[in-house]
Amino acid sequence: MLLSYEEFQAFTPKRTTFGLFGWPLGHTMSPELHAQLFQAAHVDADYIAVAVPPEKLKEAMELARKKLKGINLTIPHKRAVISLLDAVDQSAMDLHSVNTVHFSDEGAIGYNTDIFGFAASLEKDGVELRNRKVLMLGYGGAASVMAYHCAHAGAQLYITGRNLDKAEQLRQQLLSSLPQAKIYTCTRRKIPKDIQIVVNGTPLGMFPQEEKKPLYFLPRKTEYVFDAIYNPPQTSTMRLATNKRTRTRNGIYMLVMQAAAAQTIWNGTQFESTVYDQIARRVLAKMAVKRLHERYQKKNIVLCGFMGSGKTTVGRKLARLTGLTHIDADTYLEQKTGKTISEIFATQGEAAFRDLETQYLREICAKDGVVISLGGGAVLRPENVAIIKESGFLIHLNTPFFRIVKNLSGSTHRPLLDQSADKLAETRRLYNERKNIYHRVSDRSVRSPRLSELIDRLLQSI
Numbered sequence: 001m002l003l004s005y006e007e008f009q010a011f012t013p014k015r016t017t018f019g020l021f022g023w024p025l026g027h028t029m030s031p032e033l034h035a036q037l038f039q040a041a042h043v044d045a046d047y048i049a050v051a052v053p054p055e056k057l058k059e060a061m062e063l064a065r066k067k068l069k070g071i072n073l074t075i076p077h078k079r080a081v082i083s084l085l086d087a088v089d090q091s092a093m094d095l096h097s098v099n100t101v102h103f104s105d106e107g108a109i110g111y112n113t114d115i116f117g118f119a120a121s122l123e124k125d126g127v128e129l130r131n132r133k134v135l136m137l138g139y140g141g142a143a144s145v146m147a148y149h150c151a152h153a154g155a156q157l158y159i160t161g162r163n164l165d166k167a168e169q170l171r172q173q174l175l176s177s178l179p180q181a182k183i184y185t186c187t188r189r190k191i192p193k194d195i196q197i198v199v200n201g202t203p204l205g206m207f208p209q210e211e212k213k214p215l216y217f218l219p220r221k222t223e224y225v226f227d228a229i230y231n232p233p234q235t236s237t238m239r240l241a242t243n244k245r246t247r248t249r250n251g252i253y254m255l256v257m258q259a260a261a262a263q264t265i266w267n268g269t270q271f272e273s274t275v276y277d278q279i280a281r282r283v284l285a286k287m288a289v290k291r292l293h294e295r296y297q298k299k300n301i302v303l304c305g306f307m308g309s310g311k312t313t314v315g316r317k318l319a320r321l322t323g324l325t326h327i328d329a330d331t332y333l334e335q336k337t338g339k340t341i342s343e344i345f346a347t348q349g350e351a352a353f354r355d356l357e358t359q360y361l362r363e364i365c366a367k368d369g370v371v372i373s374l375g376g377g378a379v380l381r382p383e384n385v386a387i388i389k390e391s392g393f394l395i396h397l398n399t400p401f402f403r404i405v406k407n408l409s410g411s412t413h414r415p416l417l418d419q420s421a422d423k424l425a426e427t428r429r430l431y432n433e434r435k436n437i438y439h440r441v442s443d444r445s446v447r448s449p450r451l452s453e454l455i456d457r458l459l460q461s462i
Helices: 005-010 030-041 054-067 077-084 090-095 114-124 141-152 164-177 252-267 273-294 311-322 329-337 341-348 350-365 382-391 401-408 423-441 451-461
Strands: 017-022 046-051 070-073 100-104 107-111 133-137 156-160 182-185 197-200 224-227 247-249 300-304 325-328 370-373 392-397 444-446
Touching: 005 046, 005 054, 017 030, 017 054, 017 077, 030 046, 030 252, 030 273, 054 077, 054 100, 070 077, 070 252, 077 107, 090 107, 090 141, 100 252, 114 141, 114 224, 114 252, 133 141, 141 156, 141 164, 141 182, 141 197, 156 164, 164 182, 252 273, 273 300, 273 311, 273 451, 300 311, 311 325, 311 370, 311 451, 325 329, 329 341, 329 350, 329 370, 341 350, 350 370, 350 382, 382 392, 392 423, 392 451, 401 423, 444 451
Parallel strands: 017 046, 017 070, 133 156, 133 197, 156 182, 197 224, 224 247, 300 370, 300 392, 325 370, 392 444
Antiparallel strands: 070 100, 100 107
């Protein structure tokens, strides 16, 4: 629930309620994210987002003490709220930044859980910081949190950005609480060549200006890139990692982990590790739907690919994750005609089937909010591709050929293969004939032999 400040003044909670204060607030995923965490922990609570103007923060905090059990804070309130609290956790004080407040009998206590989210992301990827050379891009709020953790963990930290004076200010701030830390500043032209870890704490590359980037190339020894941005999921900084050995991660897992840490502070909740991955995937799925509308102005996700590539299986799982409705185009056609595709091929021929396919694709693609699994030959007609792309984002499942053969091994309802004396040879012939078409007409092409990894890559590609 998103409330204006005036609506918050009149708001009366019906049960235990937490909130987010920010200005301007715009779209935020925090209410949905915390709702999922409450559900996973079996906590009966609500979460609201409140647009609080800077000049109303003091008044809003007084109301929050009466109405809420805890709050999160985002720009521009993370520093300003400190003077309004009864106590502040040491790391939050060192950072001069509070993003979580717990209201209890002891008063309003401030914490910073962003640092926990960042640390958990690196831990998940097995990234060791001690004695590693880390380049921090930026010196703002997010950068200062991540820089503090890197320096505290024993990294050799280099801070860079367009304004070296601000980089030096962050360096001095960190040294005031970590006097033994190895922290340096550098221009973007004099970045050490042996940097091993690159961390982006700037907003450069965030939607809608996705092509902006804080660097034009990575130091040649870069092993790991972390970007706090999560919209888009594949950021401009991450795309600089062209070496396959350079691992990357966006800010979605950090977002989930900082929210989980806030709930631990508020309710003492402890989560199973699998919960974090499940919720991170759901957040990624919701982000994909958001980007589908805002970035591409499309209503539907459409899957194409060779027969046996897993379009129906992936489509069903994708629909469950995104909350969209799944439609299998072949099944839809069979239900509408009352005949199987094999029967249509046998009695009317392939040309008649393709005409029916086009007819029913028009109906399906006119719908709003669906995941469509196409038949293997649907995109062979330019007319069909035009119909699909008018409302849909077209993704090619570039499933490895060996996996396709395995998936088709028990199938007896493939009209284009059933009449062949050598099904494997015919399968390869058709596959080779069509593969370039799939690549050419699709907006994205994703590939992985593992289903879970394929779905993640598909969501990140949007």
